[in-house]
Each structure stands twice: as C-alpha cells, then as structure tokens.
Amino acid sequence: MGRSPCCEKAHTNKGAWTKEEDDRLIAYIRTHGEGCWRSLPKAAGLLRCGKSCRLRWINYLRPDLKRGNFTKEEDELIIKLHSLLGNKWSLIAGRLPGRTDNEIKNYWNTHIRRKLLNRGIDPATHRPIHAPLSDFTITFAEREKKGVGILRREEEMSSSSSEESSSWQQYKHLDLNLELSISPPFQEAVQPIEEERRLCSNCMSLGLQKSQECKCNSFLGLLTGSLRL
DNA sequence: AAGGAACACAACCGCGGATTC
C-alpha cells in the first residue's frame, strides 16, 4: 500500500512565495502558533502544502532568524561540528542561534566545502585529500581512554606536501582542542519542562521530543564522553 | 554591451522515524 501524498497536489501553489502568502502565514502563526502543518494551509487560506509552509516559516519567516553573513567564529564552529556530526544539519543548526539547517547546509556546500578543499582537506572526511585511509582510525574508545581527538593518526604523513601537512596540522589541532560535552541546544526562552519529559540532557540536545525514548546508549558511542560544543 | 559560466540560496522531493488509531 503506497503512501498518500502530503497534500492535494492539484490545488497547491509551488515555487517562490509571494508577499501576500508570507503575510498570511505569519499572521496565522502569530495567532495560532506553530504546529499541525498539514491543516495549516487550509486554515490560513493558503494554497500551499503543509511541508512548504513549514519550510517557509522555519527557513525564512521565523522572527528569531539571524540574517546576513556568517562570522568567522560561526565558520569555525560549523567545521568543528561537521567533523563530529557529519551532515546532521539540524543538529549543527541547533548550536548556531538564529541559523537554520537549510542555511547552514547551503553555506557549507557553497563556501566551506571550497575553503576546506583549498586547504587540502576532504570536506567529507575532514582528512587531507591524499592521505590513505589506513592512516586514520576513528577511535571513540581511544579518545575516552586518552582524552584526545576523534581522529588518531597512526603514521607520519610522509606522502603529503609540507604546505598540505601544515594545513592539516593546524586543522587537526582544531579537532583536538574541542573539550566536548553535550548540553541543551540554544533556546531564546526557556520553556517549562513537562513532568513526562524523561530525556537526559544528551538526548534533549539531539532534538528528541518528550515522547521519544532516551537513546543515549546508542548514539554512535559519542555520548559516553563529555561532549561540550 | 552581450552572453555564458559560476555562484548563492530558496524551495521541492523522497525517505525514515515517530505517533496514532
């Protein structure tokens, strides 16, 4: 049995949002709050699918969004977080107040990727581009024992150029000094925590909802350590 | 000045996980 479409495709607008649509969406959410995206378009008088409304609100209309260029600090933080979390844009966005996952993803793909490539670093693995895979081991357990970074180098990089090597050394230290531990994501206003919320701070920081189970023991083994970002 | 290439970013699509019934 197939999955039903999220909305009535035949009667929905697509493409760029108009000012009037934006205004309608903002006015509706101001009055009724976020949530129930499926029924929102009809209630707000919008010929859009719920997903489209959600995306427009989260990525563009939300009042707490920080517009404008990324700072150098944000740049470095994104790189650090990406080296730890990979393409988990929503988790990365949770650490950057006022930034959205989509914005960070776009910024990564257009700016940071190129920046890392220019430094001779593979943006996907955060390793020097020409270093063989066998040179590195992902060692969470080792990190636990020794209190060092995630990537452990097993051999000297004899194959890379000195420029690339120094670039990597600089970057490697960036990783090693992280002093990581998990803490709740940034929030503008602290919401009261409901009785039934039984999540530890680790799972809360991963964006889990109150009705979701705590999964501390299964998240990549990351959470046995103290990860403060 | 024109046209093509490269870039930037908003928006869409499909999927997976969570929730509901």
Place this chain on the structure above:
DNA sequence: TGAATCCGCGGTTGTGTTCCT
C-alpha cells in the same frame, strides 16, 4: 500489532544574481 498518517531531515533542483570574457 500493523497500517495509516504526520513531521522533520538531508539531498537535490531551480532560478535569480554576479562575474568574467
């Protein structure tokens, strides 16, 4: 317990803008 439904995420595409020749 399993099907139906909803939500959110990450990958990808489309389009407007800027840069270069």
